[in-house]
Amino acid sequence: MSFGRRKFLGSSVVTGAGVALAGAAGVPVAEAAEVRQQGGRDAGRRGERYAFTVMGTTDLHGNVFNWDYATDAEFDDADHNDVGLAKISTLVTDVRREKGRHNTLLIDAGDTIQGTQLAYYYAKVDPITDPGGPVHPMARAMNAIGYDAAALGNHEFNYGIPVLRKFEESCDFPLLGANAVDAQSLRPAFRPYVMKRLSSPHGREVKVAVLGLTNPGIALWDKAHVQGKLAFPGLVEQAAKWVPRLRSMGADVVLVSAHSGMSGTSSYGDQLPYVENAAALVAEQVPGIDAILVGHAHVEVAERRVVNKETGREVVLSEPLKWGQRLTLFDVVVEWRRGRWEVGSVGSRVLKSNAVAEDARITELLRAEHRKVVAYVNRVIGRSKAEMTAAEAPVKDTPILDFISFVPAEVVRKALAGSEYASLPVLSQASCFSRTAKVPEGDVTIRSMAALYPFDNTLEARVLTGAQMREYLEFSARYYVQTAAGDGPVDPSRITNADGTPDYNYDAVSGVSYEIDIAKPAGRRIGKLTFEGKPVDDAAKFVLAVNNYRASGGGGFPHVAGAQQVWSTSDEIRTLIIGWVQESGGIDPATFASVDWKVTRDGVPVF
Numbered sequence: 060m061s062f063g064r065r066k067f068l069g070s071s072v073v074t075g076a077g078v079a080l081a082g083a084a085g086v087p088v089a090e091a092a093e094v095r096q097q098g099g100r101d102a103g104r105r106g107e108r109y110a111f112t113v114m115g116t117t118d119l120h121g122n123v124f125n126w127d128y129a130t131d132a133e134f135d136d137a138d139h140n141d142v143g144l145a146k147i148s149t150l151v152t153d154v155r156r157e158k159g160r161h162n163t164l165l166i167d168a169g170d171t172i173q174g175t176q177l178a179y180y181y182a183k184v185d186p187i188t189d190p191g192g193p194v195h196p197m198a199r200a201m202n203a204i205g206y207d208a209a210a211l212g213n214h215e216f217n218y219g220i221p222v223l224r225k226f227e228e229s230c231d232f233p234l235l236g237a238n239a240v241d242a243q244s245l246r247p248a249f250r251p252y253v254m255k256r257l258s259s260p261h262g263r264e265v266k267v268a269v270l271g272l273t274n275p276g277i278a279l280w281d282k283a284h285v286q287g288k289l290a291f292p293g294l295v296e297q298a299a300k301w302v303p304r305l306r307s308m309g310a311d312v313v314l315v316s317a318h319s320g321m322s323g324t325s326s327y328g329d330q331l332p333y334v335e336n337a338a339a340l341v342a343e344q345v346p347g348i349d350a351i352l353v354g355h356a357h358v359e360v361a362e363r364r365v366v367n368k369e370t371g372r373e374v375v376l377s378e379p380l381k382w383g384q385r386l387t388l389f390d391v392v393v394e395w396r397r398g399r400w401e402v403g404s405v406g407s408r409v410l411k412s413n414a415v416a417e418d419a420r421i422t423e424l425l426r427a428e429h430r431k432v433v434a435y436v437n438r439v440i441g442r443s444k445a446e447m448t449a450a451e452a453p454v455k456d457t458p459i460l461d462f463i464s465f466v467p468a469e470v471v472r473k474a475l476a477g478s479e480y481a482s483l484p485v486l487s488q489a490s491c492f493s494r495t496a497k498v499p500e501g502d503v504t505i506r507s508m509a510a511l512y513p514f515d516n517t518l519e520a521r522v523l524t525g526a527q528m529r530e531y532l533e534f535s536a537r538y539y540v541q542t543a544a545g546d547g548p549v550d551p552s553r554i555t556n557a558d559g560t561p562d563y564n565y566d567a568v569s570g571v572s573y574e575i576d577i578a579k580p581a582g583r584r585i586g587k588l589t590f591e592g593k594p595v596d597d598a599a600k601f602v603l604a605v606n607n608y609r610a611s612g613g614g615g616f617p618h619v620a621g622a623q624q625v626w627s628t629s630d631e632i633r634t635l636i637i638g639w640v641q642e643s644g645g646i647d648p649a650t651f652a653s654v655d656w657k658v659t660r661d662g663v664p665v666f
Contacts, residue, residue: 107395108403109259111162112388113267113314114154116147117354118212118381119167120174123200123425125417128176128436129496129510139413142382144200145421146412150386151204153415164255165205166269168354169212169318171197172226174382176509180432182218183631187225196428198229200421208253210271210316211236212354216281217515220288235271235316238297242290251301254308265393265400268310270301272317272341274355275333276326279612279620283517283629293333294319294341302347311400312349312391315341320356321363321376326564328615339365342374350389350405353378359385362407377407385409436506440637443646447498449511452491453538453562454551455666458652459498463512464489464569465651466639467604467632471520480602480625484590485520486528486570487604490563503640512633514563516606521622526597529588530617531566532573537581538565544578544661551666554658557581564614567656568603571595578660586662606632 122143127134134142155163172178177196181187187195201209211234215223227234227249237251255267275291285291294317305313320336327335334340338353342365351374353360359380364373379385387409394403422429447459464487475481496510523531540557542549554577556562573588588595605619607627612620628635640646658665 107259107261107263108392109257109263109265109395109400110390110392111164111257111265111267112154112158112390113164113166113350113352114151115166115168115316115352115377115387115389116379116383116385117168117318117352118170118357119144119197119383120170120214120381121172121178121197122175122382123177123196124422124429126429128432129493129506129513131433131437131506140380140384140411141413142384143412143417144197144204144383145417146415147383147386148200148204148418148421149415150410150412152418154386154388154410162257164207164257164267164269166207166314166316166352167201167209168316168352168378169210169273170214170354171201171209171212172222173214173217173515174513176436176506177429177432179509179515180435181428182222184435185431186222187229188221193428194229195226196425198226199424202229202231203421203424206230206232207255208232208235208269208271208316210234210318210352210354211239211249211273212318213274213277213280215273216277216284219284235269236273237270237301238275238292238294239273239277240290240292242285242288245290248289252305254310259395263395263400265312266310267312267314268305268308270298270305270313270315272297272315272319274318274335275331276335276613279327279330280608282611283607283627291333294337295334295344298341298345298348302345306347311393312402313347314389315348315351316354317341317351318354320358321353321360321378322356326614327612330612330615330620338376339363342376343368346370346372348374349391349402350375350377350407352387352389357381359409361387361409373405375405375407377409379409384412386412436504436509438505439502440505440508441503441640441643441645443498443500443503443648445648446500447646447648449491449494449496451551453494453555453565454658456567456654456656458648459496459511460489460491460567461569461652462498462646462648463636464567464604466636467518467606468569469639470518470628470635471602471604471626474626474628475520475602478625480520480522483522483600483602484570485602485604486568488566488568488606488609490566492563494562498646503646505637508633508637508640512631512636514606514608515631515633516608517630518628518632518635519605519607519610519624520626521603521605521610521619521624523601523603523618523622524597525590525595525599525601527618527622528568528571528595528601528603529585529597531619532568532575532585532588533582534616535566535568536575536584539575539577539584539658541580542577542660544663549660549665554665566609566616569655570601572655574657574659574662576659576662577665586659
């Protein structure tokens with residue numbers, strides 16, 4: 060799996076409009092303020108100046124077209140954003156026309172090949188790994204647009220290493236991951252960096268290094284694919300190792316493309332010694348970096364400046380919004396001083412993709428693939444006797460949430476039949492992944508199930524005790540904002556997502572009954588926890604049907620990651636749900652819907 064030092068060094072200098080590494084990182088804070096206020100030093104002191112722009116995307120998640128495969132319509136949201144590489148291509152073309160293509164670079168910060176039914180189709184239905192199989196649409200689009208490099212995201216590993224390697228083979232640009240290393244040799248398994256060379260108007264070469272860093276959480280989230288094969292050290296540690304090397308190789312400017320947010324927090328708690336969202340820590344602790352393209356957090360940060368503790372220089376960070384909704388521009392000015400290039404200023408901003416039309420060159424390139432996937436997702440798999448909606452699922456035990464948990468529980472019961480665990484009660488967790496998801500009355504299609512369960516999680520069965528299940532539920536209940544009984548009527552939109560907890564990190568558990576008292580502080584909210592009408596015994600044992608993300612430690616839920624695994628499958632939960640509907644011929648909420656949990660205040664139901 061090791062990339063190999065000879066192979067890497069032999070191919071580190073890439074041809075094209077510019078590739079290489081370099082630099083004198085950033086500018087001291089006081090000096091940066093002067094540059095911003097006065098436009099830099101006077102020309103006499105400054106000498107030759109050269110300006111170039113590095114464009115960046117992140118978390119594209121399989122979006123080529125401005126299309127929502129779940130609704131079978133153009134993408135739209137409350138802010139009327141647009142998505143997709145076809146839109147990004149138009150923005151990129153406009154920037155290149157303005158700046159001159161030879162004065163620009165284009166990079167990405169990861170999570171490219173998972174997230175839409177287009178991406179799923181070419182990983183699982185008509186896989187790119189088949190002999191003579193298709194080329195991945197994301198590779199074709201990004202090649203046509205002319206990307207210079209892309210960092211690895213954690214979702215690159217969701218379909219296994221062979222799919223990722225096949226995608227890598229199809230790309231005309233390198234996939235970077237300095238902290239994705241061979242588990243045995245600890246040597247780079249992917250290219251750590253790329254060197255880009257740009258030329259100033261006077262013919263001087265400017266060397267720009269792009270260092271790629273991915274997320275340490277891959278070791279947990281995709282353990283089944285990477286355990287024993289790849290390891291993922293921390294971003295700070297690996298940046299500290301590689302940035303000095305890039306500088307010693309003559310890099311004039313060093314950029315980092317990091318699939319890691321800025322918050323300094325980790326969703327997996329202390330299960331790994333490395334921080335999940337470490338981009339700002341890299342800027343703060345590792346000298347020699349000029350700018351960081353940030354990914355993973357799915358938030359928009361046009362520009363953030365972090366002062367490096369060692370040098371006192373500012374590092375500019377930017378995270379464009381996910382799915383191709385934004386394009387980051389890093390505008391860099393270098394100045395020739397004392398026989399070398401030094402960074403005079405760096406600034407960043409974002410462009411909105413809803414301001415432009417799709418690039419017909421990209422849409423026509425992949426029109427056939429798009430139509431094939433649209434036909435696939437609109438395939439009818441059964442009928443539903445009633446509409447089910449997720450609108451209230453975060454605060455109520457709704458039929459649609461019961462359905463998400465019901466099918467995995469049925470699958471696990473069937474799988475354990477005849478085993479030593481067959482007598483244990485099966486519980487099942489479910490999360491509301493999308494509040495807009497619904498199953499219509501009448502025909503049910505694959506796209507309905509894709510909207511209901513958009514992630515490619517697989518299913519496992521783990522054994523937990525009654526006491527552990529109580530702690531699991533208490534942890535989940537942190538999702539609610541503490542709300543006293545005397546605070547008046549409850550607004551459902553204001554009691555969830557406490558401390559930024561996303562919907563997908565709140566689990567409802569079927570198979571037991573319980574109440575969540577949001578008047579109480581987190582950790583003391585679960586009451587009336589019963590199984591078949593009797594209080595749950597702390598020593599009782601249960602089998603929990605759980606998705607692999609949660610079972611691997613995703614979200615930091617207690618006990619489950621270390622619990623005994625008694626069964627697992629490589630089939631996605633969404634695929635299992637589709638199969639169940641096809642076998643059953645339809646969905647009847649009467650067979651699985653029941654109210655087993657409720658939100659209360661001081662014991663009084665809120666809804």
